[in-house]
Amino acid sequence: MTDFYHIGKKASRPDGPDKAAGKALYIHDLERPGMLYGKIKFSDHPHARIKRIDTSRAEKLIGVRAVITAANTPEIRFGFLRDNFALKKDKVRHYRDEIAAVAAIDPETAEEAVELIEVEYEPLPGVFCPHEAMKEGSPLIHESDPQGRPRTDNLIPLKFHHESGDLEAGKRTAKYVAEGEYSTPMVQQCCLGTAGCIAEFDMSNNLTIWAKTQIPFLAQRDFNRALSDMGLPGKNTRVIVPTLGGAFGSGLDTHAYEYIAILLAFRTGRPVKIVYTRTEEFANLSPRQSSITKIIQGCDQNGKLTFREVEVLQDNGAYTSWGATYPSVMMMPATSLYRVPNVYFNARLVYTNNTFCQAMRGYGNPEHTWALESNMDELAEEAGIDPFDFRMLNRNQPNETTPMGLKVSTCGLKECLETVARKLDWKKKRKKGKRSGVGMASLIHVGGGGRIYRSDASGLILKLDDFGNVNVFHGGVEMGQGLHSVLTLAVAEALGVRPEQVIINPTDTGTCPWDVGTHASRGAFMACNAAILAANKLRSKIFELAEEFFPRETEQNLKKYREKNPGYKPPKFDVMKAARRDRFELHDGFIFIKDSPQEPWLRLELGRLLRAVHFRTQGQMLTTEVFYDPPNELPDFEKGLGNISATYAFGTQGAEVEVDTETGEVKILRMVAAHDVGKVLNPLALKGQIYGALAQGLGYALYEELQSQQGKIMNPNFRDYKIPSVCDMNFPIDLEFIETDDSYGPFGAKGVAEPGLVPTAPAIANAIYDAVGVRIRDLPITPEKILAALKKIK
Amino acid sequence: MKTEISFILNGSEVRVAVEGHHRLIDVLRGPLRQTGTKEGCGEGECGSCTVIIDGRAVNSCLYPALEVEGKSVTTIEGLQGPKNELSVLQKSFVEEGAIQCGFCTPGMIMSAKALLDSNPAPSEDDIRNALQGNLCRCTGYVQIIQAVKKAARQLKGRR
Known part of the structure; x- marks a missing residue:
């Protein structure tokens, strides 16, 4: 490997000093001369027809500069399938539907004005469960598609499918089979800095927007389209990205609040700022989708995988975002984590009256790896093989092409597995603990870009x-x-x-x-x-x-x-x-x-x-x-084929846990993470990525869940939605980076922002099984679930 | 009805007119333009708004502005040295990778400062206790703990 002067050396970040001094400017800190404050009136029902909107009292409030509804603004459509509207006209489909919005001289006046808006609804029966939503006669969330054609069901018209090899032959040659249904909850990105924007027009009607976004150029395209919808064709948007208080996928779409700020700014001729409160963020910003994954895998008498069959069902909520393409990433581990010759993968997404979902770190991979790596342990047990040996036997190898057509260049999975086993003292600790145990799980992820759009x-x-x-x-x-x-x-x-x-x-x-x-x-x-x-x-x-x-x-x-x-x-x-x-x-x-x-x-x-x-x-x-433009391909997701990334990241994480059988509490004793990162660019930054992702994985594993009852978010605050605190992260984390020096990577490096989250939950679940013999297949693994499961096996 | 209050902010006396319902953070970020103090939840759950009042770390989003009358408040802006340089603690956060998005950072640093001011040689448990009200979504806290430990060592060396 080449010697570098700067690459691979510990270096502090250039924006660190300003952030440490409180000088970094987030959207919350920005102001424009003459700026007004926008506030949104959200729906009071999860599914209803809008009969009447009365904004007259709000309009009369001193300090209010504009009140807008779908009736007095041009229609702006957005969303991955363009099934969403900046302001809703006839119908609301979930609690966070935007009905009206206000611009006022200060936040208090805007809030007061929103409370004066009266809406009369005709409630409709709602559907909140993806299984229910698929039944015949279920209430239709969208009666017609964006082209105006009538819809007859709630299935989202996106196909994610893969078939390779001969599934039936793979089943026939399998000596051992494990089958299970695994589910994951909706979780929130929980950026410490909430979402917001400032929209401002110049006198030529060009727009400048300070946006909390991860996609400034795709946002520019979306906003230019909105300007055209507003009767301003050919006008341009300049997107400026201020310091972001975290994003974790929440900035991968344009949002209704941004279009509303644009409409308000145009109506008033003044800059308009909308910033979500924490409660609004929890209730009205799209979380990670929930998922239900059925998986069956089989192996021959020597432990070699012979087939894998996967069915995914996702509750998409009321509208589509880019998050509706999660299965495009799920099919990557489904087809390509470990060598498996015969694969079937199919995913369905359905509309419900729940909050609609969007991207979060890992984008379908944590959901799928949860199912797959839990099931790998179950199959290993069926076959009477140690889970580490089972993974080593089926591991990916350098220079292989997977059933999806992923061209693996370098692959350090062997080293990752061995490192985790060694550091966990696997052979000694496995099946030995009294109420303590060890578990591991691996991952594959895009490490060389990810072509999900025409240009990457x-x-x-x-x-x-x-x-x-x-x-x-x-x-x-x-x-x-x-x-x-x-x-x-x-x-x-x-x-x-x-x-x-x-x-x-x-x-x-x-x-x-x-x-x-x-x-x-x-x-x-x-x-x-x-x-x-x-x-x-x-x-x-x-x-x-x-x-x-x-x-x-x-x-x-x-x-x-x-x-x-x-x-x-x-x-x-x-x-x-x-x-x-x-x-x-x-x-x-x-x-x-x-x-x-x-x-x-x-x-x-x-x-x-x-x-x-x-x-x-x-x-x-x-x-x-x-x-x-990296050497990768836009896959055909209906066939599940295509080399989506120039190179792939691999990794293994392990956990040692202790379970209190009286209370069901899980104590993490330590975690080990070994990642094939290609090359360490900056150890300080890299460690921060893995530690942070691992902490998000810990929350996902043990307690994070956005609770929704009849479409209403019941825990829209940090009191009731718990994320890991410094006291929860009270265990040693042993990191090791495997440098495979990938020829496509800059200086040999692969992307590693998401991998730390991906296998954390199944590693912990597998350790819990080793400790007390209960297999929890539904995240998060709460003490209640463990106690209930313990009761069953007694 | 506005009431004029006066208090010490980062070593200088300030006078400002406040409404009865104003919280300290409203006054800091509003009329006093001290935007280094961040509001992450407004409910005292995340600690992003932490400031030090008379030596104690306090959530400024829960603190009524009227009650700060006559007290001494330190915010993140008060930590910088006279030559536009960071304090030892701030530098340590930068050098140890304790900062990512940075939104929790000012509050985190203020909680850590209140700890080190009262307990110059904290144990790791002391540090965790002092920071348990400060949420961070980016870092997993590992490098934050390291930064506070390092600052404690360096400050001890200076005494």
Whole structure:
């Protein structure tokens, strides 16, 4: 492996000092002159016809500048299938349907005005269970599709299917079979900084929106379409991304509140800000979907998997977001985690009157890996094989193509499994504990972009100034994960400057080149690959110019050096002759000739070269742009085929737990995580990603659940929706990074933002089974469920 | 009905007119423009709004503004040194990777500061107790604990 100057070394993040000082500006902190505050009137029913909306009292309230409804604004449609509306006209389909909105001079007035809006409803029967929603005669959530054609059922018209090999033959050759149904709840992203935006029009009716988004360019496309719907065709949106207080997938769609802010800003001619309160965030921001997964797997007498059959049912809620494509990611582990020759996968999503769902870290993978890795342990037990040995036997290997057509390049799964087993002291601890046990689970995830859209590309611009600084313009989003930290190191490394010379500019569609969005653990992979391409282009330009300028400038250097050091005799070295573009090197912001004598005057500061080039007649300044599109494919999701990512991340996590059989409480004694990360870019940032994802996995495993009763969110606060606190994370976490040096990865690295969450819950569930012999198949694994299960086996 | 109150904010006296229903965070982020203090839930559950009042870490979203009369309040803005430099504790958060999205950071640092001010050599349990009211969704807390420990060691060395 290559030695690097910056890559792989511990480095603190460039935005750290401002964040530590409270100077970073989140949407909550931003203000515009003349700004108004928007507030939304949400539905009082989960399913009802809207009979009448009376906004007259709200309009009369002093300080109110606008009250809008579907009746007095143009229709704006949005959503993955364009089945949602910014404001609802005839019907509400869940409690969070937006009926009206207010803009007022302060938040209090806006809130008061919303309370004065009167709505008369005709309640309709609702459906809140995905099984019920599929029954004939079930209430229809959408009576017609977005094209106006009548609908006859609640099934979402998206097909996610895969069949490979011969399932029946795989079943015949199976000696052992394990079958189970595994479910996961809705959980919330729980960003500490709630959602919000500011929308503002200029006098040419172009829109600027400060948005809490992970997809600034797809958002620009959505908002431009909305401007067209508003009678402003051809008008443009500039999306500016402020500091984000977390995102975790919640920024992968455009939201009704953004369209409402846009409508209010246009109506009032003033900037309008809408920021959710914590209660609004829990009740009205889309969570992670719940899922029910039926899985049957079989293996032969030696423990080799012979088939896998999977049926997924997801409660999508009332409208579609990009989250309706979760199965596109689920089919990745379903077809490709461990070697299995005969696979059937099918997923269905249904509309219900529950809150509609969207992306969250892992995007279907944690849901599916929960089912798959729980079932792997059950099958291992059927076959009488140790679960670690069973996984080793069926593990993925480098340079294989999976049934889905995933082209695995490097694969460190073997090392990950072995590392976890070793660190957990597996053979000694397994089946030995009194009420304590160990368990493990693995994962596969996209590690080289994830093509779920026509383009999976990422543009990047490097602009050099007169002082040798590098300004970076990149469309990816820093939401806390550390993208700008690794991008800084990548630019410094690839170009040959000091990290302090690298300035990452704010993400802004007006200044940055296009990027599809920061999702699928693609941020660092894409940005750093683009940075390497751009740096190489820039180095070529610099070295070409150095042929002319280096001899002249170093001649001056020598002159000054001699003045300071009388009697100095320079070594024999023909600078003119040696100054050839292929012999130059740039490091730490200095240009020099490779293998030249180590004389101080033979080094040229980059800024000096740039100034010389800038200020000559017909001068120039150096800027370079690249557009990196990774070598992956947009899969055919109806057939479940296609190499969605350029490379794949693998990992294994293990848990040692203790279960109190009196109370059902689970105590995590320690966790071990081994991940094939390709190459560590910045250990500080990487550890933070794994620790943080693992903590989210712990909450998912043991207590997080958005409780919904007849469509109403019952726990919209941190008192009743518990996320891990510093006291819950009170156990050692042993991390190990396996470096497989992937040829597609920047410096060898793979994306690793999501993997830490993916196998956490099944690792814990498998450890609980080892400890007390109960198999919980329904997340979260609460003490009540454990006690009930213990009672059954007694 | 507005009432004028006066209190010490980060070492300087301030006077501000407040309504009876205003919370301390409303006054800090509103008329006083100290937006370093963040509001994460408004219900005292997440700790993002933590400030120090007379030496004690307090959720400013639950603290009635009128009650701050005559007291001394320290916010994250009060931790910076005279040459625009971070305090030892803040630096430690930066260096140990204790910050990701950063929204919980000011509150987290204020809780940690209140701890270190009263207990210069805290055990890991002391640190966990002091930070248990501060939620973080990004970091899993591991590097936050490391940062507080490191700051405690460095501050001890200075004494």
